[in-house]
Amino acid sequence: MQWETVIGLEIHAQLATKSKIFSASSTEFGAEPNTQANAVDLGMPGVLPVLNREAVHMAIKFALATNAEIGKHNVFARKNYFYPDLPKGYQISQMDLPIVGSGKVEVTLDDGQVKTVGLTRAHLEEDAGKSVHDAYPGQTGVDLNRAGTPLLEIVSEPDMRSAKEAVAYARKIHSLVRYIEICDGNMQEGSFRCDANVSVRPAGETKLGTRAEIKNVNSFRFLERAINFEVERQIDLVESGSEVVQETRLYDADKDETRSMRSKEEANDYRYFPDPDLLPVEIDDALIARLREVMPELPEARCARFVSEFKLSDYDAAVLTADRATADFFESVLATSGAPAKLVGTWITGELFSRLNKDSIELTETPVKADRFSGLLARISDNTISGKIAKNILDQMWTSEDNADAIIDREGLRQISDSSEIEKMIDEVIAANPSQLAEYREGKEKLLSYFVGQVMKASRGKANPGQLNELLRTRLKG
Amino acid sequence: MAVDAKVVAQIAHLARLHIDENLVTEYASEMTRVLALAEAMDDVDTDNVEPMAHPTHAVQRLREDAVKETGQRDAFQAIAPAVEGGHYLVPQVIE
Incomplete structure (x- = not known):
């Protein structure tokens, strides 16, 4: 039988605020345990949450970037469950009236096809702390630094039909939240987390199959592998006459498999109700207009401009605008080097990216920043050096502070054009x-x-x- | 709505409350009576009433995004039953 895969994603994006969503503690990553947890984060008796304005603004920016409805009247609710890293015994989240309603994003797939993925909603909530299970024999350690970090939970419609589509969508959201600077997107540090709802159904069937929710996926590669494993597992189950059980499954990257979280066998019963400690949030049109004005150019618009303004190919423009850091780097080098756009683009996506990949670092961490890179491109462009020599110079720049001109002079590398x-x-x-x-x-x-x-x-x-x-x-x- | 022993047990479990088996029937009838009070609302015509999340018409005030509280760990850990390496220690939670 032919099977169709149906995937919806829930993405948790940590919002890049300085302080927590309901308290004045720092959200900075990597601090000593519990040094960034105050009375509100610890859930001490008598404390009251006070909502962070910036978190609200960031959620609105996300709505603007995805043409989503804005919940002008939105309400926080308590989601009740017990776990040591959730000191209050409930998570403050949003249920019936989220800050962001339905929207959509256009996702470009590997084959160049554009697919529209619906967004169901996005809501504000607080993150939980972290439990440490292996450091103390017979006990669990709790670090509440992360407790209260603002999250925007972005829920998609079940519109994806393959692991690749799901990854393309997740990458799109990842790019978008970084473009509008509401999330740093660091998956290793957990700033951007994906949960996938996966089900299968016979091709042609319109009713959804029973889904499993996969958690604990911290890279796009693992997201693809986890979904593929889960799809195989579910098809095997159904074809062998069993049934898929609705449950939460953890992805184990070492074993490349998903497994059931047995502790969640009982049906979740979160008993949501409006949080009496927080009043409804009202968003007026003036605020929306103000935020719309400060929105940066979004990837699609920037890509189109790169094609028309710099005469780049659609493909090159798409690669260069896929994330904001790359697009900013490109424009900075282009403006200062005097080199043609095509040359700058090729050198960024070719020589620069291959060196970043080799060192497993992001463009934001590149040892050769835009100013030095620009100096190198200027010398290729004015024929002082050939491309081949430029590659050697870039290698030397990579491990030193020298700029291209200094290396050219020191080593006598000036191109012979006489x-x-x-x-x-x-x-x-x-x-x-x-x-x-x-x-x-x-x-x-x-x-x-x-x-x-x-x-x-x-x-x-x-x-x-x-x-x-x-x-x-x-x-x-x- | 009538609350039976099963519902009482379920609620107690969700709230992580240990209850005396002998009192379950009594709790069930008490809770049924409490709910009956709320059911009186069913007689009110609320078709044209906006649902409210809060009993007042006030709106949430927002705070500026600034870090104003730091370095309170020692004070809070001084009153914790068990701490080590900066962590609060709790009975082991099996994943």
């Missing part, structure tokens, strides 16, 4: 290779590259390649 100098080297090479010359003149034109190589070698890579080719062809003809 025709007479190049001709002199050509003559020497031709004189030293009489038999190759004869063969070339008899029609073995492939030998051109041999001569190019020899002259390049003689010039220690510094001969201007365009000039060299032209002069060499003339000279070889005799």
